[in-house]
C-alpha cells in the first residue's frame with residue numbers, strides 16, 4: 001500500500017525541499033517506488049532535481065487542463081513538476097466545493113504504482129497546503145533549531161488538529177526533525193532540547209547537520225547521495241530514511 005507523506009512547516013527555509021528531494025532519493029535507492037510532488041510556486045524541488053523545462057505541471061493538472069504527468073528523475077524516482085502559477089491556486093479555486101480534495105483526486109489513480117508519494121509544501125498554510133494535509137497519511141516537520149523555531153511548529157500542529165476534525169481523520173504527525181543542525185552552537189543545542197522535552201514522542205532521533213554539499217547539490221540538479229555520497233548530509237539523510245521506514 002502506498003503512503004503519502006507531506007513535508008511541511010509554515011516557516012520558510014527550514015529544509016522542506018531539501019528533505020523531500022533527499023528522502024525521496026534515499027527511499028528510491030532502498031528500492032521503493034517514489035513519486036515527488038512540487039507544491040510550491042517557488043519550484044525549488046523541480047529545478048533542484050534538474051527539471052528546468054516541464055511542459056506539464058501539477059497546477060495545470062489540478063485545473064484539469066491536461067492529464068497529470070510524472071517525469072522520471074532516476075531509477076524508482078519520478079516528479080510531478082511545480083509551477084509559479086500555483087500562487088494563484090487559492091484565488092482560482094477559492095469558492096469551489098471540495099476544493100481541499102483536488103490533489104487527493106489527482107493522486108488517487110497514481111497510488112497503485114507508488115510505494116511513497118512525497119509532497120513538498122510551500123511555506124504557508126493556505127489552500128495548497130490544505131490539499132496536501134487532506135490527502136497525506138503522515139506529515140513530517142523539519143525544524144531549524146533556533147529561537148522562535150517552535151512558533152511555526154505550533155501553527156502546524158493547530159492546523160493538523162483542525163484538519164483531523166474536518167478533512168482527514170487519519171492524518172498523523174509522523175515526526176519532527178532538526179535540519180541545518182550545528183552541534184557547536186549552544187543556542188541550537190538548547191532549542192533542540194526544549195522541543196524534545198515538549199514533544200518527546202514526535203522528535204526523531206536523526207538530525208540533519210549543516211552541510212555545504214546539501215546546498216550545492218540542487219544547483220547541479222542532483223541529490224546528496226549522487227553528489228556527495230560520503231558527506232555528513234548523505235549520512236544524515238540515510239539515517240533519517242531508515243528511521244522514517246520504521247515509524
Ligand SMILES: Nc1ncnc2c1ncn2[C@@H]1O[C@H](COP(=O)(O)OP(=O)(O)OP(=O)(O)O)[C@@H](O)[C@H]1O
Nearest residue numbers: 012013014015016017018123180209210211214215
Ligand atoms: N542541512 C543543510 N545544510 C546546509 N544547507 C542547507 C541544509 N538544509 C537546507 N539547506 C539550504 O538552505 C536553504 C533552504 O532550504 P530548503 O529550500 O530546503 O528550505 P524550505 O523549507 O524548502 O524553504 P521554503 O520555505 O522557501 O520552501 C537552501 O538554500 C538549501 O540548500
Ligand SMILES: [Mg+2]
Nearest residue numbers: 016017040044
Ligand atoms: Mg521549499
